[in-house]
Amino acid sequence: MIYLDYAATTPIHKKVLEKMMPYLKDSYGNASSVHRFGQEARQAIDESREKLAKFLNCKLTEVIFTGSATEANNLAIKGLVQGIKKEKSQKIHIITCSIEHKSILESCKNLNVTYLPVGIDGLINLDDLEAEITPDTDLVSVMYANNEIGIIQDIEKIGKLIKKINKNKQHKIYFHTDAVQAANWLTCDVEKLGVDLLTLSAHKIYGPKGIGALYVRNGTPIIPLIVGGDHELRLRAGTENVANIVGMGEAISLISLDKSIEKLRDKLIKQVLKIDGAKINPYGIPNIANFSFDGIEGEALVISLDQQGFAVSTGSACTSSELVPSHVLKAINLSDLDAHSSIRVSLGKNTTDKEINNFLKTLPDVVDRLRQISGR
Template structure:
């Protein structure tokens, strides 16, 4: 295989070598069940608790507020269902946004069938909710506000501190799906008034299949999984010790020299955006121009289909996405792009390139060079584009 450029870090990231090295002993040498009382089990239990401390430190949370899960979607499900059922006597109203990850949206759809009332907030052209609209939507029945920290497709960062303040003032729990943000943005759950927060290790160079839910002490929440007494009787099932160990190491590494890493990513991101707009016409940048994830580039190329673009990029040795990895197998345009006001025909031509720690300036230039060629070739087959050229 020739040159290969991976630019889909929002979908998943490779496990860093230091993370893998930390995990390996817990597959073969220190394989004890953390619930066992003998030495082998104690080794695993200690490793789990050390990782819990690392995750808590990254969020400025208390160690006993971190609960390990099998990933971000499980954490989202637990936050919404757990709070909804535990607080049903207080109210049955939940507020979220139209651009949430499907881990939130599909859970809300499920809860609607169970008799809960869900309000889906609109967003502006950049994907940001209206704080005044949020306040107007709150009723005496509202028990939870769930707004994602940063969007997985367009990279826009929400006004989390302001949302947290509104929720706290109204005595409402505030959950944020921070799967795309943890490891990439500094997060202080106390400063931001966050009550529940979802995260997943594989978004910051840890292993897949492991995540966590931060639950502020005092939050009333039901367990999602019943069974044994693991995770202080709140999440049954034998812990994924190697995964948890890997997540602890990954989050520790993620916040080392974070500002320096983000400065590099922003330079690469802006270089790519500027080159695309300089060399290709009829392009739209999706998401906020500056208030976005450091490595996120999301653009729409008019007069072409995103699927054809992705296949052509793959043939050139470039991995990108048309949006969320959870929906990339569908032919429907992104719900996020539709929510920010794009018509179907333009939303179909979307491309998300998400840069990571291992990407270089040389790779950025290579991808843009290939994009110029591919877009030109695909548009040469578009009757609509030919008509636009004739008008010019």
């Protein structure tokens, strides 16, 4: 079986697992305990937080571990909205983007939100953003790299724009970015990007599932969604998942931002486009290619490829149980049929030239068979 779904999740790195194992076995202390077991756990968490702080170029007190990136996104939006409410009586206004991850879109539901459209290239227009900012605007949240197509937004430029606007604004606009898909490839230096909040996930960077993190710039008036003890600088209660936190720290420290896989992705695109009726959708980060194929349906293609030994996904793993076309593909103005006929192929550290060659050998026949069934 050849795995080409690294944007859904990545295999855990050997070194990550090795670092985690002691905390799943003998070093089982609760980091809140004052005895040696607890001290050991606390130290492991502190060391991991240091690794994230180094990666983000931020202070230790600005890194909050969460149970997932989804939780971090929820905390960024809802935690800030609830935190700001206390400070002013005016209406909260959020600006986000139509191709955000569901965890952002759902967190924004029932709030006063402006959704920025994207062009057919998948990019938001900075003039649109500037035009939508009002004196009431409190939060801008824009995804760094999209999970379905991989398109990259210019976060640094948006950061600068917001900084400029903030100079003449009565109350600050906070800037959040979901950097889950970007972290393997692009800088997450929060000073360079000019963000106040940034979301990371461990399992997209060869770390364990069930752990994410939120960077929260000091002074950001965020309040916790999960309350209880004083864990995670009082922003996320619950006994720390020490092994996962250690794993995330190690995964972060192993990030090299090496983009050489891009060559393999570009070869894949070039060869797939030789198939009649194959289209490449807009792309960005080095490992994702999203294709549409005339006359076939994405899920049928994914299952057929699975039968042939290749794991890819439809638009996004989160939307595969729904019948409506992906909101991202619709946002870049794909027709319903093109959106339904899309698959996402995503490469990773272990992907080889041989794997891509095998995939390219199999794909045309699979597409052909499904077109015979559809008669199109």
